[in-house]
Amino acid sequence: MRSGPVIDHLAPERYQPGWLPGSVARHAAGLDMLPVGSPGKVGVLHLAFERVGGRTELTGHYQKTPLQIARPLYYDPERPDMPYLMFMSSGGGVLQGDRYRIDVSCGEGSSVHLTTQAATRLYRMEQDYATQLVNLTAGPGGYLEYLPDTVIPFADSRYYQRLRVTVAADATVVLGETLMAGRLARGERHAYTAYCSDVEVRDTSARLLFADPLRLVPGERPVTGPAVMAGFGLLSSLYVVTAAQPARLVADTMHAVLAGTGLRAGASVLPGDRGAWARILGDRSPEVEAALQLTWNAVRELLLGVPAPDRRKQ
Incomplete structure (x- = not known):
């Protein structure tokens, strides 16, 4: 791996929001069990990708359990240069x-999935809360996909996620996000205490x-209105930040696919015509995941000229 600036990954100011x-x-609050910062309570991933010899390679890697990565795979025959990282x-x-x-930083001309x-399970929390900070950077000419599986907040969980993205002009x-209203099969619909997230996308000059x-706090205000989850069991979002195609064309492409799914869904242009985004609401995980896959596939076809690979985990 290539060397870079020395970073104290375990400094509290890095993992504490x-x-x-x-x-x-x-x-x-303090914990009766392992306190914040104890081994196993702080998970860190720091990854760097660069284009090397015609394909994108993992050139920087630091991890601390419980977070870790699997070996990058190059399994997409349509994009043999692109690693898929889990x-x-x-x-x-x-x-x-x-x-x-x-x-995660992606250097000039690199492509990463x-x-x-x-699924990410947020367990019951009787003390304190949990957080995740995700920082993604796509360099000039880069192509980055971040499509995590569904987040499932259990009853009484308290969670905050901040996703910050820095993207070069070209x-x-x-980005994809899917949230389930809880363990629906167990009758836990919006039984969590608080689920809050922020998605922030900036250019290389730090301009927003x-x-x-997203603020879902069932004990404070309804979370089933038309502006939130509208009584549905799953909420999925897909953001496509790009200048490779006109924003209206990207939005229309996504909307046309979603219109055929029969789900409550739609797409629109992002501010400043920096791309498009879509929202999908549904009651069953398979149908929402299928709609997200179809939309991602249409985006892939439009931007890269190739279909999206199967996302099922092997």
Whole structure:
């Protein structure tokens, strides 16, 4: 691996959010078990990718359990230059007091697909809360996909995620998020205490291109209205930040696919015509995942001229 600036990955200011929504911050407390910062409570991934010899290679790698990665795979015959990387957690889920941080930088001309091993389970939390900070950077001419599996907040969980993306003017970033209202088969629909997230996308001068905050706090305000989950069991979002095609064309392509799914869904242009985004609502995980796959496939065909590979984990 190539050397770079020395970073203290375990400094508290790196894995502790500098700011939290009040609905999560109010639950801050000491833990009777392992306190914040103990071994196994702080997960860190720091990854760097560069284009080397005609394909993208992992050139920088630091990990701390419970976060880790599988070996990059080059399994897409349509894009043999693009590695597919899976984030994994040895803990099986997110616990109270957990603090995770993921940093991924993609150098000039690199192409990377990032996903997770399985659904992210947010376990019951009686003390404190859990957080995850994700920072993604796509350099000039880069193509980055971040499509994690569904997040499932268990009853009484408290969680905050901040996803910050820095994108070069001619780079493309495809972001996906899917949230389930809880363990629906067990009757836990919106039984979590607080689920809050922030998506922030900026250019290389740190200028904000757009932000999408989500605040779901069932004990404070309804989370089933038309502006949130509207009584559905799953909410999925897909953001396509690109200048490779006109924003309206990207939005129309996504909307045309979603119109044929029969789900409550739609697409629109991002602020400043920096791309497009889509929202999908449904009651069953398979149908929402299928709609997301179809939309991602249409985006792939439009931007890269190749279909999306099967996302099923082997």
